[in-house]
Amino acid sequence: MSDGNTPNITILYEDNHLLGIVKPVNIPTQEDATGDPDLLTLLKQDIKERYNKPGNVYVGLVHRLDRPVGGAMIFAKTSKAASRLSESVRTRQFTKKYLAVVHGHPKQRQGRLTHTLLKDVRTNTVSVVPKGTDGGKEAILDYEVIGHTDKFSLVQIELHTGRPHQIRVQMKEIGCPLYGDQKYGPHLNKPGQQIALWSIVVGFPHPITKEEVIITSLPPRQFPWNEWPERIYEQIRA
Template identity: 55%
Template sequence: MNADKHREAAAPLLPVLYEDNHLLVVLKTPGILSQADDTGEPDMVTLLKDDLKVRYNKPGNVFVGLVHRLDRPVGGVMVFAKTSKAASRLSESVRSRNFEKMYVALVHGMPPKPSATLRHYLSKDAARNIVTVHERPTADAKEAVLDYQVAASHGGLSLVVVRLHTGRPHQIRAQMAHLGCPLVYDRKYGAPPAKGERDLALWSASVGVHHPVSKEWLAFRALPPRNEPWAQFPDEAWRRAESMLAADKGSAW
């Protein structure tokens, strides 16, 4: 089922890709937290609860279950649960790796292969909020696996589609930097300085999951807005990226 279904109601606070009694799929704006922390800054869960209360004139508490996270500087598709039962079933899908997550990224340089599977082991320094990549199993490091495919290269940058098999903190950022191809604007992982402050060139472009009640496979897709730095790539490159995102679940690239 495609992700262009909308609920007719009051205009939502955030772009809604799909909504029913169990699921809420929206586009996260870069810079917003996935869930509340001690900074008190805006977060998706709180914003969506407030939005549902207003749109449906609901008194009291509204349930919004966080199913997966995106780093604060990352935008794109996010799936939330509207009931505790849906949250439990969707969380189990994440744990059992039946929850497909695909991204588009702009990286510096050209990866050594046009497509490949990367398998590393990541350890996180929580105090510095940075991840170290290891080639072999290491104490306190967790396995990290992704597939990538280059959709286009232009002006020293590459447009890359990534399918995650694991969901480690900073996984795409760290593994692509380990290849010598840090994400554009990702100074933490070695990107060169750039004028102005911009969000990471990383976007959650596709999420696929079995519906928690009907069990139907749903795929929700949205490309990033065509502003900088994404605007550097022509329509043909984005058509290639779209075809990669639409590839069947589990298919080889």
């Protein structure tokens, strides 16, 4: 789906209940203070046009990706599907896997990171705080280093919680901020660099049929993603 004014959005999966797409980078998932075109509005317009639907079109937001992040996302096309998908998220039947290029090399090749995160709404930043801090929320992820160069590591990440900026903050906390992340790695990254974080897998039980649905997306073959051979990415998707 695309026209002269909107970015090309690839559809990965669609039926009467769900819409799976590749989120383009630098588009907000939903309307924000910038007033820039947002993904939710673009998808509603697309469904309205493709199916010639009168009136309002329902598209339900189930999970989010930060504005600079691209990759696989799933949306609900009915309120029932949205409710059931949200329940899958709450009961942790909703799988979210990511790839990230980070500066340096984690001390352990794989592991689980558990931190307490606190968001400052005023500055839209998140920090690691002591457990028990008022307003702090537990953040858990598993990571595995699947490739590295002298400067960078390619890391596969599975989220077990969905906190704002979670991957970016937790990887910074272990001394490996993401490539291109000016907010959480300004001393290593330069303005204009694209953050190297990509949603590669979203999996969940179908809200109606209960069959497992898995949608996948691979990052673009450009720096720093192209520091590793295509076969590494294809193995992940397989």
